[in-house]
Amino acid sequence: MKKPLIIALAVVVFLLAVWLIGSVTHTLEFYTISTTSNQPAYRPGDVVIASNLVKPARNKFIVFKTKDKREWIFRCIGMPGDIIEIKQTALYVNNQLQDEPFAANEYFIHNTDLKKIAGLVAKNKDVVKPMAGDSLSVITLTRPEVKAYQVKLALCSLSPGSINPNLFLDFRRWMYNEDNLGQIVVPKNAYFVLGDDRHNAYDSRFSGYVNAEDVISTVIN
Structure with missing residues (x-):
């Protein structure tokens, strides 16, 4: 060999x-x-x-x-x-608002504005969900993308007190939801x-x- x-x-x-x-x-x-x-x-x-x-x-x-x-x-x-709290999707740890450039949330966007940023959306592989029978879509973006795209967006977020039956039992009992949770202690x-x-x-x-x-x-x- x-x-x-x-x-x-x-x-x-x-x-x-x-x-x-x-x-x-x-x-x-x-x-x-x-x-x-x-x-x-x-x-x-x-x-x-x-x-x-x-x-x-x-x-x-x-x-x-x-x-x-x-x-x-x-x-x-x-x-x-740690003390964890989520307010309208914003994360707080030990009462300090966290800078999370990596976190992505859903936003409502008008389809006219969506066309304006189509190139960036394709480049960044952003997820877009059309809304049936409407002029709006739902797009998933990070906060840096929200700032960079410079179009009108509305955050998709449940209101405090809204119930999600799929949430962890303790959190559901306390009337929390995925967008508004805590304060809880890990x-x-x-x-x-x-x-x-x-x-x-x-x-x-x-x-x-x-x-x-x-x-x-x-x-x-």
Whole structure:
């Protein structure tokens, strides 16, 4: 066997060993994103790298197991003891308004204005949902995009006190909804997670807190 081929095979075997050990021990894992819940940070088909050598931290994506043993990835917003509040989609942590350029919300937009920014919408892969029988559409944008597009928009947001039957039971009992929630205190040994696509994510608002023992790893790329 020629030397270059032996070297190539050795490299392949080494990489496979690293991947196998990393997967078993969770020290280095690769995940393929399958949902739109964390757009625009991660889109379906994107690959992320995660490691249990990195501890969860605020605004970092974490990988965790759900009650039905599935593995989910969401952004960690609240650490143990943090006070979380959402007002008309704006996030507050420990009574401080958070600057979240990565978070996307839905807005009503007139179709005339939508045509004006069609190029930017296509370039940024913004999600647009037509409203049947109406001159309006619903577009999902981050706050930087809202400022850059310079068109008239109206935030899609539930009113305080509106009920969503799919919300986490405790939050529903307290008359919260996904756009107006809290104040709540993240329990000890738990985390509060949100999807970046705030109107398209089954996160802690719906499934409750993530127990520390269920966290597998933290995304590092």
